[in-house]
Amino acid sequence: MLWDVSQWIDQYYYVLLACFTIAGLFWFRHKKVFIIALLLTALIAPTAKQVFAEDRPCVGLGTCPVSEGFPSVHAASAMVFAFAAIGSTAFPFFMIVALVIGGSRVAFGVHTVPQVIAGFALGALIYCVVWSMAYKLKDEEVAVRHGLMD
Amino acid sequence: MSAFETKRQAAHMAFGALLVGIGVLFGENALVAFLFACLVGGLALLNWHRLGGRNKLVNGILDSFERRFIEFPGKGALMYVVGALFLVTFSQNLQFALAMICALAFGDGFATIIGVRGMHPLAWNKSKSAEGLAAFIVASVASASLFVPFNTALFFSVILAVVEAIDFPVDDNLLIPAVAVLLKLGVGVPA
Numbered sequence: 441m442l443w444d445v446s447q448w449i450d451q452y453y454y455v456l457l458a459c460f461t462i463a464g465l466f467w468f469r470h471k472k473v474f475i476i477a478l479l480l481t482a483l484i485a486p487t488a489k490q491v492f493a494e495d496r497p498c499v500g501l502g503t504c505p506v507s508e509g510f511p512s513v514h515a516a517s518a519m520v521f522a523f524a525a526i527g528s529t530a531f532p533f534f535m536i537v538a539l540v541i542g543g544s545r546v547a548f549g550v551h552t553v554p555q556v557i558a559g560f561a562l563g564a565l566i567y568c569v570v571w572s573m574a575y576k577l578k579d580e581e582v583a584v585r586h587g588l589m590d
Numbered sequence: 591m592s593a594f595e596t597k598r599q600a601a602h603m604a605f606g607a608l609l610v611g612i613g614v615l616f617g618e619n620a621l622v623a624f625l626f627a628c629l630v631g632g633l634a635l636l637n638w639h640r641l642g643g644r645n646k647l648v649n650g651i652l653d654s655f656e657r658r659f660i661e662f663p664g665k666g667a668l669m670y671v672v673g674a675l676f677l678v679t680f681s682q683n684l685q686f687a688l689a690m691i692c693a694l695a696f697g698d699g700f701a702t703i704i705g706v707r708g709m710h711p712l713a714w715n716k717s718k719s720a721e722g723l724a725a726f727i728v729a730s731v732a733s734a735s736l737f738v739p740f741n742t743a744l745f746f747s748v749i750l751a752v753v754e755a756i757d758f759p760v761d762d763n764l765l766i767p768a769v770a771v772l773l774k775l776g777v778g779v780p781a
Contacts, residue, residue, distance in 0.1 A: 572669065
């Protein structure tokens, strides 16, 4: 069953990402922080893969993705959703989804556990950096003008 | 500095010492597992508290160590765990990660305790003092050099002290680990 779930998540990942992003824009407390963090994660995580250049556990197998393994981009973006859901009743859902997505990447054989946890750590760091900046700047003109903490 | 702030810094350093102890005694995997459990468990507890849930333990900890009138009680502790987890997973070298946790815990902790009593404000940031900067370097070098060579500890401590003393709009518990990892990637770990 875990394999089936993992395969389903892998097949429909971008659909899930789009649906959750739209849901988040209704649900999350700090929408702009969430979008900025998600975009930064989409930029930084693949770059980090190039820098660390660590192989996936499935390297050499036909179904293995061509990109490197460290860190997991899926895990990083899932953790951004979980952090963005803090302060809402949707948090348990997004936290569980993040853990399931991370676990599915390991079950599917495309990442090791350390690669997934590194992805979680990166997503968490990026969200917290953006959140921290928006919070510290919230009385500054730029934050007020752009409603960063909205 | 108030007794409350001194207590906060002591807790900051104590948690850092706990992380170092786990890393030394049980290894990298145990430290990562502990930090990840703290992250998930801490997030769940803090979110529940934020939604109105009340628990004597959580309330007691927040009342003892969290500043008043803060948007998200427990944010500082959360940032600390996130920063430490990032440091350990992305350093890919346990000794270096433990050294930087020492910089984060003891360097930042002593910089705050000593710095508020400083009489010589920094030219680039009047809210920080030269005494605090020096305290960061001394405490960080003294503790980090238990895990990395003295020259490495000194190099990273000086850079991180300067970065910490600049008024970036980012929490120090995130900034110090991020800069440490980027510096390690950029220059390697000098002998």
